[in-house]
Amino acid sequence: MRYFYILIVAGLLAACGSGKESTDGSDQEMDHRTEVRLRQYMVQGKRLYLTHCANCHQKNGEGLAQLYPPLAKSDYLMSDLKRAACIIKNGVEGEITVSGRVFSQPMPGLETLTPIEVAEILTYVSNSWGNEAGISSTRDVSIWLKKCND
Template sequence: MKRHPLRLTGVAALLLTLALSLESCFTERQNEGAQLYAAHCSSCHGDQGQGLERLIPPVAASDYVAKHRAELPCLIRKGMQGDIVVNGIHYNQIMPGHEDLTDSQITILLNFVQTSWGNTNQIYTMRETSELLGRCNGSDGQ
């Protein structure tokens, strides 16, 4: 059976187009994550996630981000106060919650942090974020 070179080329072109559109989708989500971080987090945690001295913990190369995965969605939604230890340093400041963010935006924001500035953690799915937000009555289903 003889194969048609044009048919294979068409399939290859289709696969290339799909791959490029998926890459674009991920790039847009990464950009959206950076924008959400800049708008809601960078004023305290720094442009590069570096934190502020011993006042505000870093999210860059943060052991807390890696170890407290299940708590992070509620932490963003509801905020927190009290002592925490990040990279061996104690912090005790109030972090405001972000009730204005949707579950989807929290997922995108968390995935940006999980994969930026030396963090190489597993990304969140929308379903996982919504389920974790349900634990603190914080899911908006969006």
């Protein structure tokens, strides 16, 4: 009977696979976690965008005439996400050129937003309307926001 239990335990250990397969599963799990987090950021980011940003930049991200620049397929947004995080939080004044058009309407900052809220908005706008940037992590955005005035 004792040998029977040893055989069962050995069989179970063999069925569990090697450590390498377990590591590969962790990589897949990490990818899954990132996908879930991206979806969460997109949902929350959309909610925050509609509350704080859509009035000027419009629900479809196309901006408003010559007053407010588009975020959809925006070269200005996508060329520097660090700068975009600072603009969301602190606003911007002066001329900017977006997709070949000049805009000079000042944008007020959303100073009360937390780093995670800035990350969620940034993730939403940088992955909507033809933009593709992946997730802007809260950790990265926190670092970027500390360096805004540098």
